[in-house]
Amino acid sequence: MREKVTVPAIQARKCGPKIKMVTAYDAPSARIADRAGADMILVGDTLAHVVLGYDDTLPATVDVMIHHTAAVARAKPGALIVGDMPWLSYHVSVEEAVRNAGRFIREGRAECVKLEGGRKRLAVIEAILAAEIPVMGHLGLTPQSIHVMGGYRVQGKRAEAARELVTDAHALVAAGVFAIVLEGVPDVLAQIVTQEVPVPTIGIAGPHCDGQVLVYHDVLGLYDGRVPKFVRQYAHLANVATEALQGFFADVQAGTFPSDAESYHMDEESARTLRILMRNEE
Ligand code: KIV
Numbered sequence: 001m002r003e004k005v006t007v008p009a010i011q012a013r014k015c016g017p018k019i020k021m022v023t024a025y026d027a028p029s030a031r032i033a034d035r036a037g038a039d040m041i042l043v044g045d046t047l048a049h050v051v052l053g054y055d056d057t058l059p060a061t062v063d064v065m066i067h068h069t070a071a072v073a074r075a076k077p078g079a080l081i082v083g084d085m086p087w088l089s090y091h092v093s094v095e096e097a098v099r100n101a102g103r104f105i106r107e108g109r110a111e112c113v114k115l116e117g118g119r120k121r122l123a124v125i126e127a128i129l130a131a132e133i134p135v136m137g138h139l140g141l142t143p144q145s146i147h148v149m150g151g152y153r154v155q156g157k158r159a160e161a162a163r164e165l166v167t168d169a170h171a172l173v174a175a176g177v178f179a180i181v182l183e184g185v186p187d188v189l190a191q192i193v194t195q196e197v198p199v200p201t202i203g204i205a206g207p208h209c210d211g212q213v214l215v216y217h218d219v220l221g222l223y224d225g226r227v228p229k230f231v232r233q234y235a236h237l238a239n240v241a242t243e244a245l246q247g248f249f250a251d252v253q254a255g256t257f258p259s260d261a262e263s264y265h266m267d268e269e270s271a272r273t274l275r276i277l278m279r280n281e282e
Contacts (some may be wrong), residue, residue, distance in 0.1 A: 002078025005039050007112055007134040007178050010080060013039070014200050017181075019211025021082075021202050022219065025051050025068045027075040029216050034077035040202075042082045042114065042213060043069040045144070050217040053220040057143045060086035062100050069108030083110030084135055090115050090124050097124040101133045114181065116142035118168025125175040137172040139165055139193075140205060141184025156185045162192075169193045182209060184230075204230050 013019050019041040024030040025047040033041050047059040047068055062085075069083045083104035090097035097115075104110040112134035115121060126134050135238055140155045147154070156162040165185065172180055179200045182190045187206025194201045194208050203209030214231060223237035251257035266274070 004078055005080040008038065010200060011178050014198065014210055015120070016210075019200055019202055021211055021213035023047075023213070023216045024072050025216070026071045030072040030075035030079075033216065034075065034079050038077070038079040039119060039211070040080045040082055041072055041077055043072050043108070043144065044084045044215065045086045046084075046088075046215050049225065050215060056146055058087050058146070059092060061102060062089045066103055066108040069104060069110050071214075073109030080112065081110045083108050083113045085113050086113045090121070090128075091096065094123050094127045098127050098131050098133075101128045101135075102131060103124050104198075105133055112136060112178070116144050119171045122171060122175045125172065125177060127152075129176045134219055135177050136179045136181060136202075137169075137171070137177040138181040138183065139168055139185075140182050143183075152184070154184050154186065156189045159279075162186070162189045165189060166193055166196060169197050173197050173199055179211075181213065195228065 008016070010019060019039050020037060021042055022033050022036075022038050023044040023046055024033045024038075024041045030041055043065065045057040045065060048057045052059070052064075063082060065086050068195040069081065073081055085097075085100060085104070089100040101113045104113050108182055113128065115124070115128075116138040119136075120136075123235060125137070128135050134218045141149070141152060143152065144250060146152065156165045161178040162185075166189075169180055177199060179202055180192060180193070180197065181202045182205040183203075185193075185205045187208060190203050190205035191202065191208035191240075200210035202211040202213050204213060218227065218231040219234050221233040222238055222241075224238055227233060248257065
């Protein structure tokens with residue numbers, strides 16, 4: 001049994017060792033991530049995309065996210081469970097945001113929440129923190145802003161935009177976030193933010209962040225399709241799974257599955273009696 005990773009333990013990792021975060025969306029994937037040594041499991045709204053088959057993360061709702069967060073929590077991982085607040089769950093009002101964050105903790109059994117955005121989220125972050133819920137920030141390419149960004153585009157490529165992002169990072173820290181995800185920004189900008197802020201940065205943003213995060217299905221090659229530049233696939237489990245199922249179907253067709261050892265049996269006497277009963281009923 002692993003020692004439980006806590007928010008203060010993550011904060012203390014600013015000076016290393018590097019933080020390992022991966023997404024997971026159900027109990028088996030959470031168990032695998034935990035056994036592999038994840039420090040944090042993010043129940044990301046990417047589930048809308050990689051699990052539910054949508055083209056983006058916007059269709060994820062609070063109910064769906066909590067359903068999956070609770071499944072991850074039932075695996076009882078040693079890793080810190082991060083609940084990802086979906087689009088519109090913290091945009092309408094501060095009150096609604098706190099209530100939704102609370103649902104992640106009470107119903108989903110998350111141990112903190114993550115939300116996207118910079119200075120415009122300060123009031124929401126402060127209110128959620130005032131309800132004793134730790135908050136992780138998320139800056140740069142924020143997928144919930146896909147329509148404002150005009151697609152999934154690298155952010156902060158120009159000096160002025162990069163300067164704005166650094167200001168956002170400082171503002172999030174002043175509001176009290178315990179860590180910041182930096183997604184889709186140039187490595188130099190991630191390096192500067194990482195040097196500037198006292199909380200850990202978790203990247204999809206080059207090697208200089210205090211930690212790294214990838215989507216479970218991307219790391220394991222669990223679906224076909226285009227793999228983004230920032231992904232390193234460590235396995236091609238979609239191929240492995242397809243071959244395994246082809247083996248099953250071939251055995252079914254050949255009549256070699258199930259074998260005697262894979263079937264349930266009745267004692268001889270009961271089998272004989274059953275046959276007599278059936279014959280008498282004819
Ligand atoms: O939802 C998610 O999986 C994320 C990560 C990609 C950081 O936000």
